[in-house]
Amino acid sequence: MQFRQIVGLVLLAALACTTYSCTVVSSKDEFYGSTVPPKQNIFRYVTGDEPATLDPVISNGQPEARIYMALYEGLVEYNPKTLAPEPALAERWDINNDSSELTFYLRHNGRWSNGDPIDANDFVYSIRRALAKETASRNLSLTLAIKYSQAYNEQQVFVRDPQTGQFLLAKDFDEHLPPQPLSSSPIDAAKSEYASATTHPDTAFHQQMHSPLRLTLPGSEKARTKLLDANAKLKAAVAGKEFVTVKAEDIGVEAVDNYTLRISLGQPAAYFLGVLAHQVFRLTPRRVIEKYGDFWTRPEHIVTCGPFKLKTWVPYDKLILERDPMYWDAANVKLDELHFYPITDLTTMMNLYKVGEIDAVYNRGVPNPWLPVLHSKKDYMDAPEAAIDYLIMNVTKPPLTDARVRKAFNLSIDKNAWAAWRRVVKPLTAFTPEGIFPGYPQPKGPAFNPPEARRLLGEAGYPVTQNSDGSFSCPKFPADQVEYMYNTQGSNRAMAEWMQAQWKQNLGITVPLRNLEWKTYLEARAKLDFKGFTRGAWGADYMDPFTFLCVFYTGGENGTGWEDPKYIAMLDEANRTLDHAKRYELLAKAEAYLLDAQPIIPIATTSVNWMKKPYVKGLYPNPGSLYPWKYVYIERDQAKWDFSTPNLAE
Amino acid sequence: MLRFIVRRLLVTIPTILVVITITWALVKLAPGNFYSGEKRLSAAIEKNIREKYGLDKPWYQQYGKTVWSIVGHFDFGTSLRFEGQSVNTIIWRSLPVSASIGILAYILALIVGITAGSIAALKQNSKWDYGSMALAMLGISIPNFVLGPILVLIFSIGLYWFPPSRWGGFPSRSLVLPVLTLSAIYMAYIARLTRAGMLEVLRSDYIRTARAKGLSEKDVVIRHALRGGLMPVISFTGPALAFLLTGTVVVERIFALPGLGNYFIQAALNRDEPLIIGIVAFIALTLLTMNLLVDIAYAFLDPRVRYQ
Numbered sequence: 001m002q003f004r005q006i007v008g009l010v011l012l013a014a015l016a017c018t019t020y021s022c023t024v025v026s027s028k029d030e031f032y033g034s035t036v037p038p039k040q041n042i043f044r045y046v047t048g049d050e051p052a053t054l055d056p057v058i059s060n061g062q063p064e065a066r067i068y069m070a071l072y073e074g075l076v077e078y079n080p081k082t083l084a085p086e087p088a089l090a091e092r093w094d095i096n097n098d099s100s101e102l103t104f105y106l107r108h109n110g111r112w113s114n115g116d117p118i119d120a121n122d123f124v125y126s127i128r129r130a131l132a133k134e135t136a137s138r139n140l141s142l143t144l145a146i147k148y149s150q151a152y153n154e155q156q157v158f159v160r161d162p163q164t165g166q167f168l169l170a171k172d173f174d175e176h177l178p179p180q181p182l183s184s185s186p187i188d189a190a191k192s193e194y195a196s197a198t199t200h201p202d203t204a205f206h207q208q209m210h211s212p213l214r215l216t217l218p219g220s221e222k223a224r225t226k227l228l229d230a231n232a233k234l235k236a237a238v239a240g241k242e243f244v245t246v247k248a249e250d251i252g253v254e255a256v257d258n259y260t261l262r263i264s265l266g267q268p269a270a271y272f273l274g275v276l277a278h279q280v281f282r283l284t285p286r287r288v289i290e291k292y293g294d295f296w297t298r299p300e301h302i303v304t305c306g307p308f309k310l311k312t313w314v315p316y317d318k319l320i321l322e323r324d325p326m327y328w329d330a331a332n333v334k335l336d337e338l339h340f341y342p343i344t345d346l347t348t349m350m351n352l353y354k355v356g357e358i359d360a361v362y363n364r365g366v367p368n369p370w371l372p373v374l375h376s377k378k379d380y381m382d383a384p385e386a387a388i389d390y391l392i393m394n395v396t397k398p399p400l401t402d403a404r405v406r407k408a409f410n411l412s413i414d415k416n417a418w419a420a421w422r423r424v425v426k427p428l429t430a431f432t433p434e435g436i437f438p439g440y441p442q443p444k445g446p447a448f449n450p451p452e453a454r455r456l457l458g459e460a461g462y463p464v465t466q467n468s469d470g471s472f473s474c475p476k477f478p479a480d481q482v483e484y485m486y487n488t489q490g491s492n493r494a495m496a497e498w499m500q501a502q503w504k505q506n507l508g509i510t511v512p513l514r515n516l517e518w519k520t521y522l523e524a525r526a527k528l529d530f531k532g533f534t535r536g537a538w539g540a541d542y543m544d545p546f547t548f549l550c551v552f553y554t555g556g557e558n559g560t561g562w563e564d565p566k567y568i569a570m571l572d573e574a575n576r577t578l579d580h581a582k583r584y585e586l587l588a589k590a591e592a593y594l595l596d597a598q599p600i601i602p603i604a605t606t607s608v609n610w611m612k613k614p615y616v617k618g619l620y621p622n623p624g625s626l627y628p629w630k631y632v633y634i635e636r637d638q639a640k641w642d643f644s645t646p647n648l649a650e
Numbered sequence: 651m652l653r654f655i656v657r658r659l660l661v662t663i664p665t666i667l668v669v670i671t672i673t674w675a676l677v678k679l680a681p682g683n684f685y686s687g688e689k690r691l692s693a694a695i696e697k698n699i700r701e702k703y704g705l706d707k708p709w710y711q712q713y714g715k716t717v718w719s720i721v722g723h724f725d726f727g728t729s730l731r732f733e734g735q736s737v738n739t740i741i742w743r744s745l746p747v748s749a750s751i752g753i754l755a756y757i758l759a760l761i762v763g764i765t766a767g768s769i770a771a772l773k774q775n776s777k778w779d780y781g782s783m784a785l786a787m788l789g790i791s792i793p794n795f796v797l798g799p800i801l802v803l804i805f806s807i808g809l810y811w812f813p814p815s816r817w818g819g820f821p822s823r824s825l826v827l828p829v830l831t832l833s834a835i836y837m838a839y840i841a842r843l844t845r846a847g848m849l850e851v852l853r854s855d856y857i858r859t860a861r862a863k864g865l866s867e868k869d870v871v872i873r874h875a876l877r878g879g880l881m882p883v884i885s886f887t888g889p890a891l892a893f894l895l896t897g898t899v900v901v902e903r904i905f906a907l908p909g910l911g912n913y914f915i916q917a918a919l920n921r922d923e924p925l926i927i928g929i930v931a932f933i934a935l936t937l938l939t940m941n942l943l944v945d946i947a948y949a950f951l952d953p954r955v956r957y958q
Contacts, residue, residue, distance in 0.1 A: 050916075053733035060689065136698040138691055154694060294734040315732065315743070316908035316916075317817050341816060343906045347799070351814035354807055519682025519921055526690055537688055557690050 030643075031379045034356030037615040037634050042337040044358045046349045046365070050316050050342035054297035056279040057130045060138035062539070062625065063342075063362065065279050070308040070321050070338055070629045072282035075104050075123065075261070076273065080631050081620045081648045083386075083543045085277050089118060089305070089328075090261070094200070096193045098268045098578055100181035101209075102276075103200055106259040111326040112285055113309040120255035125286040127263075128248040139280035141554075142541055147183065147209060147252030147266040148216070155219035157243035158250075168215040168241065173234055177213075178572055183252070183264040184213050200262075205254045209264040216246060268576050270583060271544035278541060282306075307333045307630040316342055334618070334633035353611060359634075360612035363625035368491050371423050378614065378643050385608045386436045386540035386623035388428055388548070391499065391601040396561035397531050399478060404460040406598040409533075411446055411453035412506035415603060418498060422491070425604035431591055432548045433540075433605040436623050440545050440584045443592035445602060450506040457507060464508055472508030482532030485514045487521035492535060495603075499533070525559050534559070536600065540624055545587050546575065552594060562599035614641035621645055651949065655942070662938050667721070669934040670927055674716060677923045678709065684730040684921045703730060716927065726928030731920040737928035740913060745895075748902070748909035750820045752894030754829045756887075759836035764883070766837075767844025768876065771852065782841060789838025798831040798904040815906040828905045832898055836890060840883055848879035877951065884951060888944030892937040896929075 038044065048063030056068040069078070075093070076085035090104035110118035130137050131149045144150045151158075159168040171177050182193050187202065187210050194200060217238070218224045224243075228235040252264030265272060275281070285303040288296045295301065299313050307329065308321035319340040323333050341358065343349045346367045352358045363385065366374055374380050399405045415427035426434055429445030446452075454464040454472065462477040484499060486492040496513050503509050511532060516524060524530050536559060540547045551558050553571055567590060574586030595602075608621045617640070618631035635641060685691065685699050700706045704715070719725045726737035766782040773779055805827060806814035818824030851857060852875055860870050902912040910929060917925035 050732070052731055055733060058733055060687070133698050134702060136695070136702040138685065138695060138699075140695045140698070141692055150694075153698070294728070297734055314817075314908060315735065315740070316912055341906070343815070345903060345906065348815045348904065348906050351802055351807055352816065355810060355814055357813060357816070517682075518919065519680070519686060522686040522688075522690075523681040523683075526686065539689075554692060557692055559690065 030377065031614060032374055032377045032611060033354030035379075035614060036356055037613070037636055038359065040337070041335055041634060042339060043335050043360075043616065043629075043632055043634065044339040044341065045360050046341050046343045046352070046358055046362055048342070048362050049344050051319070054302060054310070054313075055284065056282040057126075057135060057137050057139070057284055059279070065626055066362075067319065067321075067340055068279045068282055069306070069626060071304040071306045071310065072279075072284070073306045074276055074278075074282040075106075076277045077628050078277045078622075078624070078626050080618065080628050081622055083274075083277075083622050083624050083626060085273050088277075089123075089283065093273070094194050094196045095273065096182050097195060098182045098576075099270045099272065100183035100265045100268045101193065102263045102265075102273065103194075103256070104261045104263070106261065107328055108259060109328045110305070111328060113304045113324050113326050115326055116287075116303075118283065118305060119258040120261040121258070122283055122286060123261050124253050124255045126284045127253045127281065128251065129284060129289070130280050131251060132248065137280060139278065142275050142278055142280055145265045145267065145269045145272050145275075147213075147264045148246055148250050149252070149266075151216040151246040152248060152251050156216040156246050157219055157224075158214050158216060158246060159238055159241045160244050162240075162242050167244075168237060170213045170215045173215055173231075173237070178267065178576060180212055181265065181268050181576075183209060184211065184266070186210055201256055201260070203254065203256060206256075206262065209252055209254070213266065217243070219245060267572075268578070270575065270578075270580065271542055271546050274542040274544055308335075308338055311337065318342075329630065333630045335629070338629055356613075359616050360619060361610050363608045363610045364606070365610045366424075368422075368494070374611065375423060377611070379611050381608055381610045381612060381621040381645050382424070383608050383621040383645060383648065384426065384433065384435050384623060385606045385625065386433055386543065386547075387606045388431070388433050388538055389425065389495075389603045389606060390428075390431070390536050390538070391603060392525070392534045392536040392559045393599055393601065394528055394530055394532060394534075394561055395599050396528060397481070399460070399462070399481060400532060402460045403598055404456045405462070406601075407446075408453040408456040408460070408507065409503065410598060410601045411449045411456070413499060413502045413601065413603070414448045416448065418495075419604055421498070422604070424607040424609045426607070428602040428605045429595075430602055431551075431594055431600065432545045433623075435605070436540070437543065437545050437584075439581065441588045442545075443588050443595060445595045453507060467508075472506065474508045477507075477509050479509055479511065483512045483514045483530065484532060485516065485521065485524060485530040485534040487518045487535075488515045489518060495535060526557075528559070528561050533601075537606075543624070545584070545591070546571070549587060549591055549594070552599070558599070560599035562597060564593075564597065567593055567597070612642075614643060617642065619646075620648055622648065651946075655946070658938075658942050658945075662935070665938060666931055666934055667717070670717060670720060670931050671713075673927050673930045674713060674923070677921065677926055680921060682921050684923070716924075720927070720931065726931070727924035729917075729922055729925045731917070731922040731925065737924050740925065741910065741928060741932055744908055744910045744913050746820075747817060747907055748898070748911060749895045751825065751828050751832060751901070751907065751909065752891070752896075752898070754825060755833035756836060756891055756894050758829060759833040759840050760883075762833075763837045763840025764844050764876075764880070767841040768848055768871070768879070770841065770845040771848035771879070772871065774849065779845075783845065786838040786841040789834045790842075792834070793900075794831050794835060794898075795900050795904065797834055798827070798901060801827050801831055802904075815904070817907050824905075828901050828907060831904070832894070832901045836894075839886060839890075843882040843886055844879060847882045848875055851875050851878040854878070881948070881951065884947055885944060888940040889937060892933070892940040895940075896933045896936050 047066045051064045051067055052059045052061060056072045073088045075088060075090040077088035079086050089106055089110045091107045093102060093104045095102050106120055112118060129135055131143055131153050133153055133155060140153060218227060228238060254262045256262050283305050288301055288303045292301045299310055302310050307324060307327045309324040311322040312320040321338040323336055324330060327333065346365055349361050349365055353361050393400045393406050395401060419425050419427040428434055430442050432442055434442065457464050457474060462474050464472050464474045466472055484496050486496045500511050500513060503511055525534055538548060538551060549571060553568055570590035570593060574583050574590060577583040577586055608625055612619055615635050617635045618633050619627055704712065719727055729735045729737055729740060770779040770782045802814045805811045812826050813824045816824060857870060857874055860874050896910050899911040899915045902909040913925065914929045917929060
């Protein structure tokens with residue numbers, strides 16, 4: 001065979017492959033690939049990466065959250081369409097008038113997968129465990145609204161007078177302390193704390209909770225001495241007193257009786273009921289954990305309480321769950337089995353979907369280059385996600401220390417054009433996702449305005465001049481003091497180049513790009529070890545705007561270096577507000593304040609962007625991509641299939 | 651021979667120790683940690699995690715604990731990323747997956763490679779020679795991350811013959827595409843090595859002697875030429891088989907197989923220190939063992955090779 005013939009053959013083969021691949025991808029079918037339902041009553045799904053653990057308290061990942069929703073249940077469960085909390089192991093509940101105390105009435109037929117009954121003491125154990133330092137839960141921040149939870153986790157101490165047995169109170173040493181919530185105020189027998197007529201039994205623990213917030217000090221002597229040395233009044237008050245370590249029994253969780261659970265919060269938190277559906281509040285089995293320690297989640301030991309229980313677990317291969325006959329609502333669980341496959345490679349996942357080996361793919365699972373073809377398919381799920389993409393600016397390093405410069409960079413990005421190009425995102429000018437929180441008066445940030453951006457830059461001392469060819473330049477701007485840092489993954493590079501082009505085009509500034517490996521990138525971002533810009537993303541932990549606004553609440557951990565006590569006070573005020581509409585207004589005011597300070601550049605509200613076979617019913621593209629699995633079923637009657645994204649409003 | 655084996659085995663221990671130390675140091679020096687994610691954890695949570703896993707201890711204590719548990723108890727510890735899963739269990743669970751794919755791929759590569767290489771050598775400069783060598787060149791040139799998706803595209807997405815990915819157990823149809831993908835490059839190497847080895851041997855004096863003795867061409871080729879011609883293939887087999895047994899990152903990723911290679915890459919990306927060290931040490935041990943076996947095999951195949 002001659003060399004030329006060989007080359008010819010190779011080229012021919014390559015051409016055949018390319019043509020073939022094009023025909024495969026651009027198929028004109030209304031659905032993507034096979035629509036033959038599985039023979040058995042099972043649902044096969046790729047949830048993302050291999051779960052870090054089957055202990056719901058520890059991991060904070062979304063892939064894990066979906067698995068936990070099958071295996072475990074908490075007091076409340078997400079609504080499949082809206083994610084609003086619905087009764088689960090708690091049949092009903094009462095919330096006191098300032099949302100600082102919640103009383104739950106548990107169903108009497110709750111059962112663990114081994115048949116043991118579930119009662120309020122299980123919840124007390126589970127919540128205390130989630131808060132324990134040794135558990136090292138990644139979700140700790142979601143639990144800290146519970147009274148004394150932070151003090152317990154950080155092993156702080158109360159200060160008690162050995163003579164009188166009285167504890168020192170926080171309000172006596174902190175004039176900025178907000179007014180005491182109802183949960184920390186003396187119980188007024190004449191006035192009900194609750195709007196509902198139900199009588200709530202009083203207990204010694206309840207009385208103790210309803211006393212003013214106690215003072216807590218660091219547990220370590222070194223830290224305590226340092227604090228006391230800096231505060232003479234406190235030091236004098238503490239002299240001669242004894243330190244009592246905050247114990248698990250001190251935190252605001254109480255089993256009033258076997259089927260009544262009361263949770264006392266340290267501050268009013270209207271959003272807290274929604275948080276209780278989160279994985280960290282799902283029930284974990286005391287007996288098994290005490291017996292097997294860290295190994296309790298092994299298939300041979302694990303005991304669960306959700307609609308499904310573990311059948312087989314081969315890490316990095318499959319996690320098979322089967323319907324749990326002990327589950328209180330087993331009669332309404334429609335699937336026999338749930339198969340989770342841990343896959344992160346999007347192409348591999350989409351291939352499995354096309355050939356019908358899986359019935360749905362996880363959110364953001366459709367690769368960008370495939371969207372032009374798949375976006376119009378009837379099994380493509382298009383709905384807004386409770387998540388945003390934004391740019392983080394390091395406000396601690398010049399020239400971004402100047403808010404005018406930060407504003408100029410924001411104004412010179414055409415977010416509408418970005419959204420149109422990306423197809424699956426909506427342009428965003430605020431820090432909360434658009435269209436996710438009904439009734440929330442979301443503030444609007446400024447629109448794309450390059451002339452104003454150039455004016456602001458000029459005002460900041462970096463005049464932008466127009467060249468003869470119409471382009472701009474900003475010679476005084478120290479472009480070497482900024483960069484755009486991103487991690488090499490997905491569409492991050494495309495996004496970085498897009499932003500770079502926008503700034504070059506509208507401001508005449510070329511921001512250098514710097515890409516890093518994922519963990520290296522996270523480290524650099526956490527330590528503010530970058531100059532200029534980096535990408536950021538945030539998804540809701542619960543359905544309330546505060547889940548976004550709280551990113552800048554704790555300070556120092558938001559990646560920008562920006563923190564402002566005024567902003568924190570505004571959020572505190574909003575959360576203390578009992579009227580729902582008024583609270584939303586105050587939150588929106590705080591958001592507007594944040595947008596004006598401009599430590600971030602909002603870019604887009606993301607889309608759920610996933611696919612499911614038309615025969616899969618009861619699975620909705622809700623904004624958190626969290627699915628209560630008991631509603632999911634396989635519909636074999638083609639007339640009842642979904643021929644578009646299911647409507648979330650119906 | 652026995653002295654040689656004992657000496658080699660003794661050298662293995664310090665080698666593994668050096669490997670563990672270097673890996674440990676590299677993991678410690680790499681920026682980032684196993685618990686970081688898009689949502690940054692609060693300082694209090696990070697502190698709890700560091701205390702729970704002993705990462706707050708001085709480096710020499712951490713190093714000492716790691717080395718002692720490996721050398722003293724052959725225990726690689728518990729994975730950081732996968733709560734409550736021991737590294738030993740992970741290795742023993744994922745090894746059969748990698749090994750079955752690897753061994754099958756190597757057997758296929760040996761059969762096809764040796765046959766193609768021998769034919770090419772025996773019919774040098776014929777269309778058989780050019781054809782098989784061109785295919786071998788293609789096999790070497792096309793990386794498996796290209797070949798794998800092409801095979802998936804044709805045989806799974808197009809023809810629906812084989813599953814596009816996932817582990818279906820042993821034996822199953824799910825093995826076909828990963829084995830083909832993995833074996834391609836080895837097939838090509840073996841074909842080229844066999845051809846080169848055979849050509850050299852066919853021109854040597856002892857083959858001429860064998861022919862002069864009046865042996866049939868079949869006997870000459872099989873009993874004499876092939877035995878000598880396969881020497882390069884044998885030395886290639888040691889490291890190749892070691893890598894195949896311990897998992898191939900790319901193929902396991904493309905086909906979503908729960909093998910050692912997949913764990914290895916994930917462990918490195920996740921900064922899962924015990925898992926990285928465990929897998930590296932295991933691969934090093936396998937590699938050393940395979941090389942030793944190859945050296946022993948050499949002695950049997952080639953009477954001129956003797957170890958003192």
